[in-house]
Structures are given as C-alpha cells and as structure tokens.
Amino acid sequence: MREIVDRFRLCAVIPSRNHYQALGGIVGVLAARGIPVFIVDDGSEAAAAQAISALHDPAGGIETIRLPQNRGKGGALVVAMKAAAVADYTHALQIDADGQHDLQSLDALLAAAQARPEALVSGVPVYDRSIPRGRAIGRWLTHVWVWIETLSLKIKDSMCGFRVYPLAAALTVLREEHVGRYMDFDTEIMVRMHWRGTPVVQLPVRVTYPPGNTSNFRLLQDNWLITRMHTRLFFGMLRRLPSLLGRRLLTKAEVSHWAALGERGTYWGLQFLLAVYRLCGRRACLLAMRPVVLYFVLAGAEQRKASHDFLARVRALQGKPAPSWRDGFRHHYDFATKALDTFVGWAHPKDIGPVEIVGGEAASLHLGGRRGALLIVSHLGNAEIARAALARLVGRPVHVLMHTVQARRYNAILRSVAPDAGADVIEVTDIGVDTAIALSERIDRGEWLVIAGDRIPVMSHGRVSEAMFLGQSAPFSQGPYILAALLGCPVLTLFCLREGEGHRAYFEGFADEVVLPRKSRAEALAGYASLYAQRLERYCLQQPMQWYNFYDFWAAPSSDGQ
DSSP: OOGGSSSEEEEEEESSSSSTTTHHHHHHHHTTTTTOOEEEEESSOHHHHHHHHTBGGGGGGGEEEEEOOHHHHHHHHHHHHHHHHHTSSSSSEEEESSSSSSSHHHHHHHHHHHHHHTSEEEEEEOTTTTOHHHOOOOOOOOHHHHHHHHHHOSSOOOOOOOOEEEEHHHHHHOOOOOOOOTTTTHHHHHHHHHHOOOEEEEEEEOOOOTOOOOOOOOOOHHHHHHHHHHHHHHHHHHHHHHHHHHHHHHHHHOOOOOHHHHOOOOOHHHHHHHHHHHHHHHHHHHHHHHHHHHHHHHHHHHHHHHHHOOOOOOOHTTOOOOOOHHHHHOOOOOOOHHHHHHHHHHHHHHGGOOOEEHHHHHHHTTSSSSSSSSSEEBBBBHHHHHHHHHHHOSSOOEEEEHHHHHHHHHHHHHTTTTTGGGGEEEEESSSSHHHHHHHHHHTTTEEEEEEEEESSHHHHHOOEEEEEEETTEEEEHHHHHHHHHTTTOOOEEEEEEEETTEEEEEEEEEEESOOOOTTTTTHHHHHHHHHHHHHHHHHHHHSGGGGOOSSSSSSSOOOOOO
C-alpha cells in the first residue's frame, strides 16, 4: 500500500445541495492554502445553483460540476473523486458545504494525512449544545453498530464529513463493492475501507449547527437507507468474521500520537456514572466501573501495550518482577478512578476528600509580586484537582493551556456537569506571536498559567529535547521552557497525587527565570527538559499507577508531531 501513495497531491471535494452561503468562505480558506477544489452542485435549486456556479474559476484552481438531477451526497462525492483522480490527485479532502466544520482544525487534519498517506484520516466531531438531541442519539446508535461491524473501537465516528481519502483505496472500494450514495455513504465507505486494511486515523474537530442551517437529511428515506446499510454491513462482517478476528490477533498495534488516541468514553456514560454516584455512593460507582474498564482493557491494544511497557520500566528500576495482566487492569482502573474524581470534584467539590498542599512556600515566594508565574503539571496524578488547589492558594485566576481540539472535547464533557468549569481553559494549537503577547498580558496582571510538560503538542514542528526518563531517552516538549523564556516569569512544578482518602499537591520551584542563550539555546533547552524529566521520574516511582500517558511515551515524534 505504501508505495501506491508515495506522492501526495491533495485537492478538496465539496458536495453541495442548496448550501452556498458558507461555501465562498470555505473555498477562500482552501485557496489561501493553495488547495485546488472540486465543487459538485448536486441538483441545487436555481438560486443556489447560480451562486455555486459563480465560484467556478479553473485558473484559480476551483472547478464546479453541475449535476442536473440529485444523486445524493455520496453520489456527488463519487463524481468529485473520479474527477480528482483523472486530474492526477492522490488524496481528496472532503468538507461539507454548510459551514459546520471548524476550519481551524484543517492544519492538524492535513498534517496527519501527510504523515500517514496510506490512511483514511477523519474528524471526530466535538459538538456544542446546538446539536439536535435526536441527531445526537442517532449518531450514537450508528457508532455502536460500526463497532460491531468492525469488531473494533478503532472507528470512533464514521459519520463526520471532514476527512482525507487516499483516492486509490477509496476508488477501489467504490469500483468493487456496493456503497450507498446518500447519507449512508460516509459510514459505509469507511467501514469497507477498514475491512480492506486501510488504516483509520481520527482527530477531534469542533462541529456546530449554524443558525438557519437546513439539512438535506430525509427523515424516512435516509433512515431506511441507513438501516439497510447496517444490515449489509452486519452480514458482511459475519462473512468476514474469520479474517477480521485473525487480523485482530495477528496485527501489531499501531503507534499513535497521543492526540490521535483521544479520551475514550461518552457523555451518556459519564452521566450514568454520576447518577450511580449520587444514588449509591462512591464504592457502588467504582464497582459499576469495573466491567467497563475491563472492556476497554481488552479492546485497547495500544493503550494496553503502553501500560505494560511503562509498568515494566518502573518495576525494573524498583527491582520487582514484570507486571501481570492484573497490574494492567489496575492501571486502567486507576485512570477511571481519576476521571471519576475529576468530574465529581467539579459537580460535588466537597466529596473529593482533603487536598493537602506540600511545598506551598515555594509558590508563596511569588504570591506577593505583581506578576504571575508559569506552572508545569503532568499527566501523573490529577492535574484538575491540583489546579483547584492552586486557585485557592494564590487567590488569582489560574489558566490552563490546552491543545485546541482536545480542550474543546474536554470542555464539552466538563460543562455537562459544571457549566462554568471550562472558563479558565485557554485553547492553543501553536504559540505564535499573538498568543505569546496575550499570555504575557495575563502574567503582567498577576495571573498564573498552567502547561503540561509531559506531552508533545500536535504541531510541535520538531521542538523537542531528548532526556533520560525511566532508563531510556524520551522526547520532551520544549514548549514550556520557550514560553517561560518569552514571558520572563518564574516557573514551578506541581504534582497532585491521590494518597489515602485524599490528595497531596506537591509544589516545587523550577526556575526563577528561564534563560535561553542564543549560542547555546539547544543545550539550555535540553538541560531544562532533563531537569523536568528527573522530577517527573521521582514522582512516577512514588505512584506509578497514577501515570496516565497511555501511549508509547518513548517513541520518537515525526517533524509534525504526529
């Protein structure tokens, strides 16, 4: 497969039936990036057809194709894909024409496609409250059916119309298999490509339903077509059952960037657990979580392998035997417990137990000053409870810097239990000049910033330093130290670990000021990364089960962070 897609020539394909108000803006964003566009007018009415036709500009890389009769979303996409292949493009970026998709996620999606040209790269929608409840339930039912049809949780969402196809693989499926041509298209082609061995890479994408947006979904006809599609796919799965099971047993787990793995769980699952917690208490809730955790341990090959690798390294340094499957289950169960503590802490703050602050004097040294500080946290322990402890300690705003698409997905769940919980989360993908200025203004006002030091940003652009961690060199992001140098503020670390019936938040000073000399910048960054890695290792050895980076932490990142 890889040799087929050594070239990467990308175009965009946009099907449209009566959607044109947002189309010009979408085309403008693509044109600014030099991406040619094929727009297929799928039998639009006169006003919309005229507006779509006006976008035709072959010299500017914009081709419009008019279909006199409506062929359905899938039918229009097939026309666009064939036109793209004839024009010698290797990949097609699919975007809906109604403006639902957040084009700020475009760079991350394209970076993932370039890093994995053989894969079908697709968005996983992060919805705001504008999504109709009926549509949300219908999508969830399709997710469940797809998990059954693929015998896998790999496809987190099969219905998102924001994706990048490797054209050769997609057209082979369209030529050799039956794929629905209406609203059943997106799901069916993804499942059938997955069956044929095309990798699926998914990234979170914010999706909204704009006011006045009209849907082309036909309630009776399309629901019937989707029902028929799932029937075809279910029996297709039964025919392929031996090969699908064999592939699951024999295929080595793929190694992903942490952002591509995402957080597993759903809004409704969270609400169920909180309901059990309110009715029956913490112990009953933890008991109810056990079969769910076991399911995710069995289904998550990559996370399971990463857990075993981490625990094996820790035990080797401690002179203990290799971890068993029970240790792996306990590790995953501990993560589920942490997640419960986080959301219970937001919904019922008094129920999380005492939070003891250790080393508060390290933070107190900077409390009397006019300016704020930068705090480096990690995915060891519970950073959210640590943030709450810090806010009480400093009595000032404490803002968390979080990767944009992850922040949106996290906040969407968090706000379901505490509407104001995400107010202090600052969404960033890459820290440019404008972002740095805005953050500097916050520091000047005496506010504090929180950044994770143990994950490499999606758009890291190679800004990593190698440092010894648990016996092997691992990549660490340079972002916290570059940001600290730009802000000229003091830096501390904070680790919040669950101990006994409560938590302990450990504050330590890291640097009064981060200095990056021009002539020895790389060496200075490596020194700060090494200092942080040593501190992180010390706390990891103290509470290894509270390490929640369930991916290959020691894998070298590619230049784009994927």
